[in-house]
Every structure is written in structure tokens, then in C-alpha cells.
Amino acid sequence: MTGPPGYLALDVGGTKIVGAVVGTGGEVISSARVPTPTGRGAEEVFSACVFALEAARSETAISALGLGVGCGGPMKWPSGDVSPLNLPDWRDFPLRDRLSDQFDVPVRIHNDAICLTIGEHLMGGGRGLNNVLGMVVSTGVGGGVVSDGRLVTGASGNAGHIGHVVVDPGGPECSCGGRGCLEAVARGPAVVAWALAQGWRSPEPAGESLAAAARDGDQIARAAFKRCGNAVGIAVASVVAVLDLEAVVIGGGLSRAGDLLLPAVYEGFERHAGLEFVNQCRVLLAGSESGVVGAAALFLAQDQYWNQGY
Ligand SMILES: [Zn+2]
Structure with missing residues (x-):
């Protein structure tokens, strides 16, 4: 890919999954949302994440520098394995590794509420x-x-x-x-x-x-x-x-x-x-896009918001 740089972002919730492309200034360039499949197994949820991200990316020509993810906790660092209380189909699901394999970019994952907070602080009501x-x-x-x-x-x-x-x-x-x-x-x-x-x-x-x-x-x-x-x-x-x-x-x-x-x-x-x-x-x-903006900010404003050290 040779388009302008940007970031992929994913917000995984108990009822919906949002994929987005976010520009280097924190602006949402495109987004796609799908309902979260429930009770149909871990792979169905992962497929929905890939679908939302691909749908958002297909509308743009950016070169993705990274993929930021907001997901319900608890989760483990640095492995990026997630076991969201609001998503029983995922228990110790290796979300970071799976997304990294799928999209061939670095992946950072944080709690969805943290991502919303970051998004609001960077671009929303807390700016x-x-x-x-x-x-x-x-x-x-x-x-x-x-x-x-x-x-x-x-x-x-x-x-x-x-x-x-x-x-x-x-x-x-x-x-x-x-x-x-x-x-x-x-x-x-x-x-x-x-x-x-x-x-x-x-x-x-x-x-x-x-x-x-x-x-x-x-x-x-x-x-x-x-x-x-x-x-x-x-x-x-x-x-x-x-x-x-x-x-x-x-x-x-x-x-x-x-x-x-x-x-x-x-x-x-x-x-x-x-x-x-x-x-x-x-x-x-909060604004409706804060979750994906905050997820992208794990990369685009990493000095401020990515304290995990790995
Ligand atoms: Zn309690």
C-alpha cells in the first residue's frame, strides 16, 4: 500500500463491533459497524471484527501504521489475550496475535472504557x-x-x-x-x-x-x-x-x-x-466515535496514552 498514513481502529462491544480508519490527526476517515454475534463461538466474533475493519478500510487508500483496539476486560498484557465479561464467546482469546496475523500491522489493545476516555480527552468533550x-x-x-x-x-x-x-x-x-x-x-x-x-x-x-x-x-x-x-x-x-x-x-x-x-x-x-x-x-x-479514536490514539498519541511499555 502506498496511500497516506493512518491507523486502523476497532471497538469491540457486547452488542456491536465498530471498525474504523483514523487519520494521523485523530479524525475518523471511515467506519463500519456490525452487530456482535453471540453464542456462536469465538471465530464468529473474530470474523465480525475482520469484516468491520475490512469494510472501513475498503473505503480508503491509507497505509495502516498500526491497529488500536478497545475491548471489554479483563485482558492480559503483553500477550493481548482477552476474556471480556460482556463477550462470553471469548475466553483467553489471543486477539492481538490474531489481528496482527490478519492485518500484518502492530496491534495494541486496551480496555474499551480507557479507549473512550482517551478519545474524549484527545478529540471530544475533554479536549x-x-x-x-x-x-x-x-x-x-x-x-x-x-x-x-x-x-x-x-x-x-x-x-x-x-x-x-x-x-x-x-x-x-x-x-x-x-x-x-x-x-x-x-x-x-x-x-x-x-x-x-x-x-x-x-x-x-x-x-x-x-x-x-x-x-x-x-x-x-x-x-x-x-x-x-x-x-x-x-x-x-x-x-x-x-x-x-x-x-x-x-x-x-x-x-x-x-x-x-x-x-x-x-x-x-x-x-x-x-x-x-x-x-x-x-x-x-460522549461522542459516538470516541472509542475508535481512543483506540487509534494508542499509536498516534502513544507517548501520552500508551503506558504499557511493550
Ligand atoms: Zn462489583
């Missing part, structure tokens, strides 16, 4: 700021932190796990073994399960139909989004107090119901953000 929390509220709840201008990785590379900040000590059990974590309350399936337990009925009990019901005025559906948003706001207020953040950017599947969610997030946040510096933090919705 120009030094202290930003990014969040993914979807099948799970993840997060990433930029503090004093640097991506925070922590001792084991797992910093930013806001999904396991406790918002209700007497709340539901969490997949982590704890109780009352934000994720146990606010992850999409938990929101739907809560609504069903309260008596909500739907032929398609999923987040989209719950959002539609809430917009139609269904009281249980509205209460479910309020409970979810309040929990997010409570966790955000706690984290902002610890890190003195300037902005919190929320993405992921549930953020597509931002009209239902954000008022409740603000309510929960305001109620618990007593200190002035906490209260001044902005809470925003």
Missing part, C-alpha cells in the same frame, strides 16, 4: 482539559481517568474501574463478588431486570424497549432510568471528589438514552456534590 473521567455504561460499567494530563494506569493497569465503586451497600450482588457496586445497579441488564421485578412487561425486555416505554410515559420504565442515572451520579460525585476532575464524559449503550438518563445523573450528582470544586465539574455525553 484541552487535564482531569477527565470517561465512562462506559452498557452491558457493564467501566471507566478511565486522565489526571494532570496523564492516563492513570495504576499498579496493575486496572485504574478507573468506576463500575465497582459502591453506591448502595445493601444493593444487589455484583459479578465481582461484592455488593451494591455501580455496575450491579446501572448496567443495562440490571436496569431491565429491576424494571421486570417491579412489574414492567414487554415482548422484548431489553434496554431499547425499556427506553421506548419510558419515553411513552411508563412509570416503572421511567423509575428504572432514574434509579440508574442517580446511581451513576452518586458514583461520579465520589470520584470527582477524590480526583478534582474538570469533566466526566459518559458513553456506552445506555448513553443513547441520554434524554432519560442525564437528568437523573445530574440529580444524583448534585445531591452528593457538596464541595464547590466537585459541583463545578461538567458531566457530558
Whole structure:
């Protein structure tokens, strides 16, 4: 290939997979999205990733310098083997090696919430700021932190796990073994399960139909989004107090119901953000391309965001 330089980027989620070509300035040149196959085995998911990337690349003539990937955790470095909680078909799947073989470029993988945070910091609502929390509220709840201008990785590379900040000590059990974590309350399936337990009925009990019901005025559906948003706001207020953040950017599947969610997030946040510096933090919705921009930034802004050392 002899086209202008650029990067391939992949965002692997529990419900959709996005492939993209990103320019050296962080701009998305082309993208393609496909539904995530579930229950059909590891190779089907990998094939969908290849398809999305090839579809995005076929629209451009760039020479790819690298492939950045955002994927649900947990994952291992430096092997790049992934076992996403939101993707049961992949357990210890050698994603980095498989993609590297397929596309013949270097591959870097990070947590999808970290990639969203990077994308928002580089090109989105956190641009120009030094202290930003990014969040993914979807099948799970993840997060990433930029503090004093640097991506925070922590001792084991797992910093930013806001999904396991406790918002209700007497709340539901969490997949982590704890109780009352934000994720146990606010992850999409938990929101739907809560609504069903309260008596909500739907032929398609999923987040989209719950959002539609809430917009139609269904009281249980509205209460479910309020409970979810309040929990997010409570966790955000706690984290902002610890890190003195300037902005919190929320993405992921549930953020597509931002009209239902954000008022409740603000309510929960305001109620618990007593200190002035906490209260001044902005809470925003993420752009739809942040995940792939952040994945590409593992290469294009590697000095700032790629701290893995390999
Ligand atoms: Zn937990």
C-alpha cells in the first residue's frame, strides 16, 4: 500500500463491533459497524471484527501504521489475550496475535472504557482539559481517568474501574463478588431486570424497549432510568471528589438514552456534590466515535496514552 498514513481502529462491544480508519490527526476517515454475534463461538466474533475493519478500510487508500483496539476486560498484557465479561464467546482469546496475523500491522489493545476516555480527552468533550473521567455504561460499567494530563494506569493497569465503586451497600450482588457496586445497579441488564421485578412487561425486555416505554410515559420504565442515572451520579460525585476532575464524559449503550438518563445523573450528582470544586465539574455525553479514536490514539498519541511499555 502506498496511500497516506493512518491507523486502523476497532471497538469491540457486547452488542456491536465498530471498525474504523483514523487519520494521523485523530479524525475518523471511515467506519463500519456490525452487530456482535453471540453464542456462536469465538471465530464468529473474530470474523465480525475482520469484516468491520475490512469494510472501513475498503473505503480508503491509507497505509495502516498500526491497529488500536478497545475491548471489554479483563485482558492480559503483553500477550493481548482477552476474556471480556460482556463477550462470553471469548475466553483467553489471543486477539492481538490474531489481528496482527490478519492485518500484518502492530496491534495494541486496551480496555474499551480507557479507549473512550482517551478519545474524549484527545478529540471530544475533554479536549484541552487535564482531569477527565470517561465512562462506559452498557452491558457493564467501566471507566478511565486522565489526571494532570496523564492516563492513570495504576499498579496493575486496572485504574478507573468506576463500575465497582459502591453506591448502595445493601444493593444487589455484583459479578465481582461484592455488593451494591455501580455496575450491579446501572448496567443495562440490571436496569431491565429491576424494571421486570417491579412489574414492567414487554415482548422484548431489553434496554431499547425499556427506553421506548419510558419515553411513552411508563412509570416503572421511567423509575428504572432514574434509579440508574442517580446511581451513576452518586458514583461520579465520589470520584470527582477524590480526583478534582474538570469533566466526566459518559458513553456506552445506555448513553443513547441520554434524554432519560442525564437528568437523573445530574440529580444524583448534585445531591452528593457538596464541595464547590466537585459541583463545578461538567458531566457530558460522549461522542459516538470516541472509542475508535481512543483506540487509534494508542499509536498516534502513544507517548501520552500508551503506558504499557511493550
Ligand atoms: Zn462489583
